[in-house]
Amino acid sequence: MNKTASVVIIGGGISGASIAYNLAKKGVKDIIVVEKKFLTSGSTGRCGAGIRMQWGTEMNCRLSKFSTEFYETANEVLEYEGDIEFKQGGYLIVAATEKEDEQFKKNVALQNSLGIPTVYLTPKEAKKIIPHMDETKIISATFCQKDGHLNPFHTTQAFANAAERLGVKFMKYTEVTGIKVENGKVVGVQTDKGFISTPVVVNAAGGYSKQIGEMAGVDIPVYAERHQILVTEPVNQMQDPMYMGFALNVYIQQTPHGSFIMGRSGENEPRDLRITSSWDFTEKMAKDACTLLPMLKDLRVVRQWAGLYTMSPDRQPIYSKAGNVEGFYMSTGFSGHGFMLGPVTGVVMSEMILGEKPSLPIEKLGLDRFEKGELLFEPSVV
């Protein structure tokens, strides 16, 4: 059945749901979100779902602070009947090299100057926060109590329900097969359930955003890389903060349910949209976890899974309109941080689409920065 929309958002993850909600809140009617499977079936439902304000650039600190403050009140603001399970147990980010330690001192000064309450800790002080850690493996740590993690399924549902109440239509199990462009302008989206006429398309397709771009003739320099996570059986609460190391290449958190969720970046992970699991990950992840947090050796692994990081050349998001196709917008390239930036994504993309002045510092995140060679640098990424 053919339809007409004012905006078609491709992707039913945190980005798509947040953009839909923010556009609808600003009064836009006839918004359709097209999702290939079910909400959160892509990267959102597979992510570690952490959120931190501890970054090394002012822009990222400001953006993540906005997200954190939004999530603190999201249950009420989105009038969600469930709970997004935002646990602000903090992030304990550990330094394992002198270089990291030096960088962390600078980061803390920057973060404090922006109102982010991070503290710099000795290994002994860090051990007070996570008593089961082997503090001899680290040089120092930084800790921000307001960082944390939340449930990605509930959070996306909260945005989607609020959007639906404002009239947004979600077409699930609907696959985009083409984007129709005439005279340099978007005119519609072809799906396996019919054609949708629309002047505006938003590419929020995560790992598939490169392919969606190609359908419109827009070259987006991103690739999807597999990242894996494992989850253990639950035990009573014993670890409040996320334990994270960049040089150590690890993050380990305990969910409110009691299970531990942990991940690391693999070497030579496939870049072909594969989301299979590997034994290599299980082995290395378990070994790292047991070395850094030795008590976890008695935990059984329940399962593991994989999702896609949409990697951009500078590992920073792309919030942009296409230079060559009018009406084509994209929020992609989050490089593993799309979930935590969800609230930001909705606000800045809705402002961009409506031609409003951006209320957050995203001017440097346009697609044209790659052509101009104006890549951004963020020192604090896994």
Place this chain on the structure above:
Amino acid sequence: MRIKEHPILSFSKGRKVQFTFDGKAYEGYEGEPIAAALHAAGVMVLGHSHDKQRPRGFYCAIGNCSSCLMVVNNEPNVRTCTEPLKEGMVVETQKGKGDLR
């Protein structure tokens, strides 16, 4: 009632051994599942549900359902319906989801 034949697990009746459950002395046969020994001794409640604290007993008997998770020799979340009984085991009712010690 004592489980002597199991449709999935195979275990032979071993020698009589002593173990404790929540501090009290019990007897069972070496090699039989811990839960089988407890059941034979009249212990029907092996744990409690997390949300409503309802009693949970012997259920799937193949290590799937989490109904029989107990603390054994200080290790939480042991599936007592499949774990073989050994001399001197210290079996305890698990509180909540168990603590790593």
